[in-house]
Amino acid sequence: MGKGFFIGKTVGIMAIILGSAALATIIALSVVYSQEKAKNNNQVLPTDGGTTSSPPVTPPPSNEPWDRYRLPKSLVPVHYNVTLWPRLTEDATTKLYIFTGESSVEFECTEETDLILIHSNKLNYTKLDNVHLARLTSVNSEVKAPSIKNSWLQNVTQYLVLQLDVKLIKDHKYHLETKFQGELANDLGGFYRSEYMEDGIKKVVATTQMQPTDARKAFPCFDEPAMKSVFYITLIHDVGTVALSNGEVKQSSNVTIDGHNVQMTIFEPTKKMSTYLLAFIVSDFDFISNTVDGVLIRIFARKPAIAAKQGDYALNKTGPILKFFEKYYNSSYPLPKSDQIALPDFNAGAMENWGLITYRETALLYDEAFSSNSNKQRIATIIAHELAHMWFGNLVTLRWWNDLWLNEGFASYVEYLGAHEAEPDWNLKDLIVLSDVHRVFAVDALASSHPLSSREEDIQKPAQISELFDAISYSKGASVLRMLSDFLTEDVFREGLMTYLDTFAYGNAVYTDLWNQLQMAVNASRTQLPDTVENIMNTWVLQMGFPVVTINTTSGVVSQEHFLLDPDSEVTAVSPFKYEWIVPIKWMKTRDIQEPQWLRGKSATINEMKASGGDWVLANLNVVGYYRVNYDLGNWNRLVEVLSNNHTLIPVINRAQLVDDAFNLARAKMISTVLALDTTKYLIKETDYMPWESALSNLDFFYLMFDRNEVYGPMQNYLRKQVTPLFEYYKRMTFNWTIVPPGHLDQYNQVNAISLACRTGLEECQNLSQEWFNEWMNSSENQIHPNLRSTVYCNAIAAGGAQEWEFAWSQFEQATIAIEADKLRSALACTKQPWLLNRFLEYTLHPDKIRKQDATSTIVYIANNVVGQSLAWDFVRARWSFIFAEYGGGSFSFSNLINGVTKRFSTEFELQQLKQFKAENNVIGFGSGTLAVEQSIERTVSNIKWITENKENVLNWFNNA
Structure with a gap:
């Protein structure tokens, strides 16, 4: 499955709009909401249909097979015959x-x-022979099938x-x-409606999302x-509609039923x-x-979208990406067709259904007049991610969900390779460092993180399975596989x-099956390693x-030591390796790349890494290793000096790494926060995207920790000074914002500059944004370039009032x-008006205003402000x-x-609120957010300590800078 929603950098920066004048209002509204919380505690609000629903009740422990979440091994399916008839109109x-269906499964005992x-989940059965919920027959006429003596639905274990x-x-x-019969609900899972x-x-689509455990909502299945x-x-559907499934259409005819x-x-089967x-749609x-080479490639979408040629980019890029993976895997695409469809309502980014890949519209449809270069990149990478799964995940499938990380981590790694094939001028392969490595470091540096691979017995319930679809599985999985591929x-x-x-x-495999195959390749190539691939x-993989x-x-x-953002946090998880790793180290000394080294055990002496005079050492070249690097203070000072005097001596990815490592080492108290801030001084001369993105x-x-106290003003002044040359650089490059920078990453950095x-309050920039937005409000045509729209819209709405907000709405x-x-x-x-933000929050409860797929991300956008x-x-x-x-x-x-609405928490009061939230809702549960609650508590404790220890030094540094 493609990655779910993630807050983009531009959106993330600009969504945090600062309004100190509104703080009194916020406090008052907080009191109102606290009172409302007290009144409505444990109340379940009605759904759109006017009914109420309660959380499921967990049954008492039982040794009966039907109270266990895993199937017994006694029956194995051979094939299914499934006929479904979705009704695209409301029952009077x-x-x-609703949808109705008939299913027959042949299985072997x-x-x-x-x-x-x-x-089976949320299906109502017609009693066959007026007795039982199913009929059992023998395939061999000479063997009599047993009679069903009792049948029922076990709802908790489904x-x-x-x-x-x-x-x-x-x-x-x-x-x-x-x-x-089942309901074709709008719940975005199983067989649902969009x-x-x-x-x-109003048009209705009947569509599916089965992963991980919702095929059982469409028909009874193993x-x-x-x-x-x-x-x-087989699909029965209204005349004139189009039916799609994994296989090709074998036959279609009009019938009367x-x-x-x-x-x-x-x-076809x-x-x-x-x-x-x-999938069936x-x-x-x-x-x-x-x-392309005998494979039919089709892009499906709403008729106006196809007519507007919004599917053309995806169609043009799918063929080259598919051919790349055929070559990469040395294996022909195993199906005769590859359908891809853009759905108005879809909870994930995309889903790799074999032969019928489903996408959010934003992940597949491209329109040059509206789509930014980041939108275009997202389409290319998500298509590559899903096509990578056609082999890795679909052809060979992991045996159980505890190894999900290998499936999703692999696709998250090679999506950059596939997208690079489609867009070779974009330099996409390097961006994995920002988008995955640095992103997941933030989660994996918590004591409440978890290993890539879980024990099979620990992953049983659907909610436990869903919890695995997180940054660890996707981004850490991608990062360690990239490291493996490199060494x-x-x-x-x-x-x-x-x-x-x-x-x-x-068939199916476990992750060690891949290690075994890689070991055979290592042996055949005589590659020298310090230990086996598996070890x-x-x-x-086995330690967090x-x-x-x-x-x-x-x-x-x-x-080496286990890196923790809060070194005082208690690590309760026992590691089979006592938090030691076998670490590959690529490095350079001053201008020269050196022979790679391996670190086994807590420490070793590597004489080659001694440096004297003006020499400096830089490790983890191109950030291919999944680790951070610290140095003695002398080497840090020499690296900061190189950044200041001749920053191009350090590879661009490692400039981004130095900034990211320094800030996080400072949070872990390994170096001073002042030293980390020193790495940003050179940015006044930096024009490359990756270091700026890392710094931001x-x-x-710092914004999250200080945008509510006295550090904020001096910090703004310093950052405005640092970014002004970059702003002027892109102003000149674009001839006063009239053309688009030629390079893909330059287009990204132009957005960062603005x-x-x-x-930070650069008056020329703020005036520019308001001017462009006002021109749009006063004319029928939007002249703002798609690359700049997110940041211009946000700034103009923040600076404006109800008129600008209503226009945007x-x-x-x-x-x-x-x-x-x-x-x-x-x-x-981005508005600074609390009453508009509260109104926007209420809209998230109404799918006719904010689509269900967008509700939670909208709440997070508001929390970023x-x-x-x-x-x-x-x-x-x-x-x-x-x-x-x-x-x-x-x-x-x-x-x-949960992470989005709590990431600014940095006071004892907020910590107690968070703990109270956990206690009050334990009965209801948190689903896939269960671990996020623990991570948020840990992060808040860390933030409180960090501010206490660093606020004064940071304030002095910004004042002096």
Whole structure:
């Protein structure tokens, strides 16, 4: 699955709008919300249908098979025949959208048993023969099938349970038939509906999202990734609509069923595959197509989007990316077609359903008039991510969800390689350092982090599975696999990958199976390693966190320790390696790249790393290693001096690394905060994107900690001075903002220049943003370049009042381009008016105003605004029971929501509020946000201590600077 929503840098910077005059209002509103919380404690607000729902009740412990979350090994599916009929109009009586279905699964009995357990969730069954919820027959007519003596639904563990009068016979095959009905709800999971308006008419799409455990909401199935099977899918749908599934259309004809003239579309059987990769969609979308080496590539979307050529970019890039992965894996794409569809409502970024990939509209549709270069990059990388899964994940699937990290981490790594093939001029491969390595360091440096690979027995419930879809699985997974590929060399890495895919094709594997195949490639190539692939990688996979490698250039002693942002935090997780890693070190001395070294154990003396005179040492070249680097003070001072005098001597990625490492080492009390701030002095001469982006990411923490106290003013003054030359640089490059910078990363850094200049109060920048926005308000045409819209919209709305906000809201409501709507939605959170922010928060509860897929990210946008922080927090606290009931424990967005609304917390009062929130809602639960609550508490404790220890020094530094 593609990554869920992440707050972009530009949006993140500009969404934090500072309004000290509004603080009194915020405090008053906080009191109101606290009172509201007290009144509404434990109240579950009605859903759109007017009904109420409560959190599920956990049953008492039981040894019965149907009270366990994992399927027994006694039955193995062979193939399914599934017929589904979604109704795209509301039932006049129930006011619900429904679907009906019939399913038959052929399975083999591998162990004698008198019990059939098959997953089922929120399905209502028609009793067959007026007795039981299913019918069982034998495939072999000479073998009599047992009779069903009892059948029921076990809702908590999500089973259809069938007790038999005698045991099934080992090695014999049986058929299980069911007839059922489900709701085509708008809950974004299983078989659900997506709605949109076209020419004033409401249109409905029936679509799916099965991963990880929602295929059971569409039909009864053995819903575990190892239970691979072949699927024969038939869809009944309204005449004139288009039906899609994983396979090609075999036959489609008009039929009459129960007096209804409908269309029946029968699909070719799928390859042997897991249930979570199934997809079926009914819509009246249009498409464009192309054929590349016999593979049919189609892009589906709303008809106006296709007519506006918004699918053209995706169509043009899919072919080259697909061919790249065929070459990379040395394996032909295993299907005859690759459909990709853009959906108006979709909770994740995208989903790798085999042969029918689903996307958010913003992740697939590109319009030059509305899409920025970052939007374009997102489309290229997400397409590459999903196509990478066609082999790694789909052809070979991990046996159980505890190894999800390998599936998602691998795709998150090679998405940069695939996108680089599509856009070779963008220098995309380097951006993994900012987008994944640095991003996940922040999470993995907490004592409440977790290892990449969990124990299988610890991941049982759907909510536990959903919790794994986090930054650790995606970004840390990508980072350590990139490190592995680097120290093996890409050729050896690919060789092992090829044999892995060939050996386990159409089957399942565990992560150590990949290590074994890579080891064979290492042995064949005679590559020298300090230990086996498995032993090296287990230190990175089986223990949480990462090391900081400290190099003493006076003595040559190199040591490692577990890096923690708060060194006083208590690490309760036991590490099998006592928090030591086998660390590959690429490094340079002054101008020369040196032979790579390995660090095993706590410390070692590497004489080559001694430096004297003006020499300096720089380790972790190009940040290929998943670790931070610290030095003795003398070497740090020499590196800062090189940055000041001739910064180009240090590779651009490592300039970004030095800033990021320094700020985080300072937070961990390993170096002084003053030294970290010293690394930003040279930025007055820096024009490259990556160092600036690294600096801004780290200074965001300073904004979060200080935008409510006296440090804020001097900090603004210093940063305005630093960014002004960059602002002027891009003003000259673009001939007074009239052209677009030619380079991809220059376009990014132009946005950074404008964002920070406006944020720090550079008058020319603020006037420019307001002028451009006012010109749009006073004319019918928007002349603001798509690259600059997010930052211009945000600044203009922040500087304005209700008029600007209402104009942006009206443009948001009218927007037919999802990417433009997203820019406006984030900018609406920038207003300094608390009453408008509260109104915007209320809109997140109404899908007709803010789509369900966008609700949690909108709340986070508001929380990024200093004026909206406490409003968003109080809103989430007061409405948690409703939010949880509405999205369910399986929502992937809860961790982003909880982290987003608490990341500014830095007072004892806020810490107590957070602990109270945890205690009050323990019964309801936090779903995929369970770990995020613990991380937020830990982060708040760390923030409190950091401010106490650093505020005075930071204030003095900014005043002097």
